[in-house]
Amino acid sequence: MGEKLANSKGSEGLVPSKKSRAREFIFSQSGFLIAFIIVLSIAITMVNRNFIKPQNILNVLGQISIAGIVAVGVGLILISGDFDISVGSQISLDGAILAILMTRTGSVLLPVIVMIFTGAALGFINGVIVAKSKCASFIITLGTRAAYHGLVLVATKGRNFPLQGMFETLGRGKIGFIPIPIVIFFLVLIFAYFLLKYMRFGRTLYAVGGNRTAAYLSGVNVDTIKIAVYTLCGLLVALASMTLISKLGASYPNTGDGYELQALAAVVVGGTSLWGGKGTALGLFLGVVIFGVMSNSLNMMNVSPYFREVFIGGIIIVATILSRIGELKK
Amino acid sequence: MEKLLDIRNLNKGFPGVQALSDIDFDLYGGEVHCLVGENGAGKSTLVEILAGNYRFDSGQLHIKADSYSYLSPSKSLTIGIETVHQEDQLVLSVTAAENIYMGHLPMNRLGLFNLRKCIKDSQVLVDSLGLHLDVSELVSELTPVERKTVCIAKALSRRVSILILDEPTATLGLDETKILLDGVRRIREQGIGIIYISHFINEVFDIADRITVFKDGKKVATHLRSRCSKEQVIGEMVGRKAGHIFIRPEHKVGEVIFQVRNFTRKGAAEDINFEVHEGEIFGIGGLIGSGRTELARLMFGIDRRDRGNIILRGKDVTPNTPIEAIRNGFGYLTEDRKETGLILGRPVKENITIAEMNIRRPVLLDLPEERNQAVKMVNSLRIMTPSLEQVVINLSGGNQQKVVLAKWMLSDVDVIIFDEPTIGIDVGAKKEIYELIDDMALKGKVIVMISSDLPELLALSDRIGIMRKGKMVKIIKGSEATEESLLKYSTGV
Known part of the structure; x- marks a missing residue:
């Protein structure tokens, strides 16, 4: 950090110069992640030249964009010091409601609106329980994960709902040569960046995650913040679900399975602290990219897709241990 | 034997x-x-x-x-x-x-x-x-x-x-x-x-x-x-020289501006009554566990009180939650800055502006303005930090305490409750904090200061309320109090 000692005469010493900020960035976690992505890409390219082709890069981004949107929601909750592992079930439930309403009504707009409200409501429920009960959010959302998944089965009776060509643009369309899901992912990232940096809400998330009591005693309404961040996550999940259903062209009872782990893996790799109070939008993005590049490389190296889960589990464990070591060093 | x-x-x-x-x-x-x-x-x-x-x-x-x-x-x-x-x-x-x-x-x-x-x-x-x-x-x-x-x-x-x-x-x-x-x-x-x-x-x-x-x-x-x-x-x-590092300069004491009436939470603090005049520092003494911190928590709306109210310049400002307390112009420096005062993993700047931000910035932050405010506080309190972005965990105890103080000074509160303001701080920083507290009292802020450090309590307080087993058993003038008399009332000899 700063090489100059405090200079109590003016602001020059207190506000880091561009140069020292650049140096700081290179040695920060994000700098490290970028370096890691570059090294990884070079290594994979040496094994398989196709990796670096623009088509494959778009391919990678396309594959990760939906999980990426979810990861932003989960990441914001993690910054505030809590977990949400019900997001996979939320995707399925949001999707089921969308598909059922579309097939019943034949229209698009109303189902989409209903679904957005559903998404917000599911997050809101998580938030209220977590905030008011003050219980471990991991367990609470483990409960709602099961409950939401059960509701999917109740609503669909286990059936699939194909959309028969309706509502394809969102998931399969392109703007120029860029698939729309990628565009949405980047918009969500820009939103997260803005929220965390320029909005009181974002700043408060760090405070609550960093020290809940101190934040409360400084006038932060901790419960409201918790409920709001879960609701926001629910909205982002609804957006992801919408995109996913559109891309798949159908809703399945298990559409969202596994997304909670993918999102969590990406978030943790991106340097968001599991203990709250730390994390950035850039980190979230880089985490998602690393996750995507690694799974893409498994494909490129013809590793059996059955290994995917093993790989995700491994990433979560390794990233958590690494960040724990970093934490202990401090 | x-x-x-x-x-x-x-x-x-x-x-x-x-x-x-x-x-x-x-x-x-x-x-x-x-x-x-x-x-x-x-x-x-x-x-x-x-x-x-x-x-x-x-x-x-x-x-x-x-x-x-x-x-x-x-x-x-x-x-x-x-x-x-x-x-x-x-x-x-x-x-x-x-x-x-x-x-x-x-x-x-x-x-x-x-x-x-x-x-x-x-x-x-x-x-x-x-x-x-x-x-x-x-x-x-x-x-x-x-x-x-x-x-x-x-x-x-x-x-x-x-x-x-x-x-x-x-x-x-x-x-x-x-x-x-x-x-x-x-x-x-x-x-x-x-x-x-x-x-x-x-x-x-x-x-x-x-x-x-x-x-x-x-x-x-x-x-x-x-x-x-x-x-x-x-x-x-006892017998240590009181005020050996700080002596409060002569100052005027004005009208009563702050009253605590019948503050009670059963088992914690009962029937607490005291007043603070303009320009005064009101000290609270007593042993650890005598109900001092409990009283501070009640006054700041953290714990629910059974009864009692607080009047500031003729207005009832009794808070029910910390958020309300801050809106009503209260600040509270807790006795444990690491556990309850600071967000240790966040930068100096954010810790200074957190309370102010919560009152005055409903949605968007004004980053340049925030930086100016933080620079101003860092300079006026002489907080030693390499930069505003330094995480507070890396600062010394005295500087950490100044960051907490800066938080309340920036939000311009009218009443500040100090709980052990100089605990775990070296002598130099202690003196600076005493000067800041004195200065705030002179500017018309209501200062209520809990302390176990008897020389500190004697050197700063105009009057001292002594707590024992949840009650304020005695209020004595600072100029008439000695460490012996404080201890006598605290222990009930």
């Missing part, structure tokens, strides 16, 4: 402090040797050395016939030293009997836990202390004095020759204290040597055979109880 413990010229230093210097202390079997002194006098350090948690730097330690260069926790236990800490170390969810034999539970021939024997043996042990207590009850169901008894019985369940009781009555009422002291006398009759630490002078004179006074890490004197007076002992505990 046999001499159990003989300590000579014992020294123990920590970075920046000499906690014990050239301490002599001894203990015979069958006596109660009381150890008294203010907070920070070195009592706890001695206890920790005997319990095997600290090593001493130099000196001799003889226990019975043997000499030791250090003690480890397990060695200390083998020798027969048992410590009952101020905080009960019990498992609430199991019976008293199991707590008493925790770690060496009686087993039957099959190597299984023998609950019946455990209950029988521990009942004998508790009865021998003269207490009526059913040891098959869960600890969570027991009263404070019963819990303390369990702690003592637990110590006695091992072969013990030296028993250390660290403030055993801090959380007990008068009647309960009597019961406990009777128990202690019975233990003494068994020939065990007891080191008894307490702030309560009456109680010390009730139980002690000998009394040793510590001050600032040095032994002042050892007396036979029958050969000394309470006044003498209190005089030896």
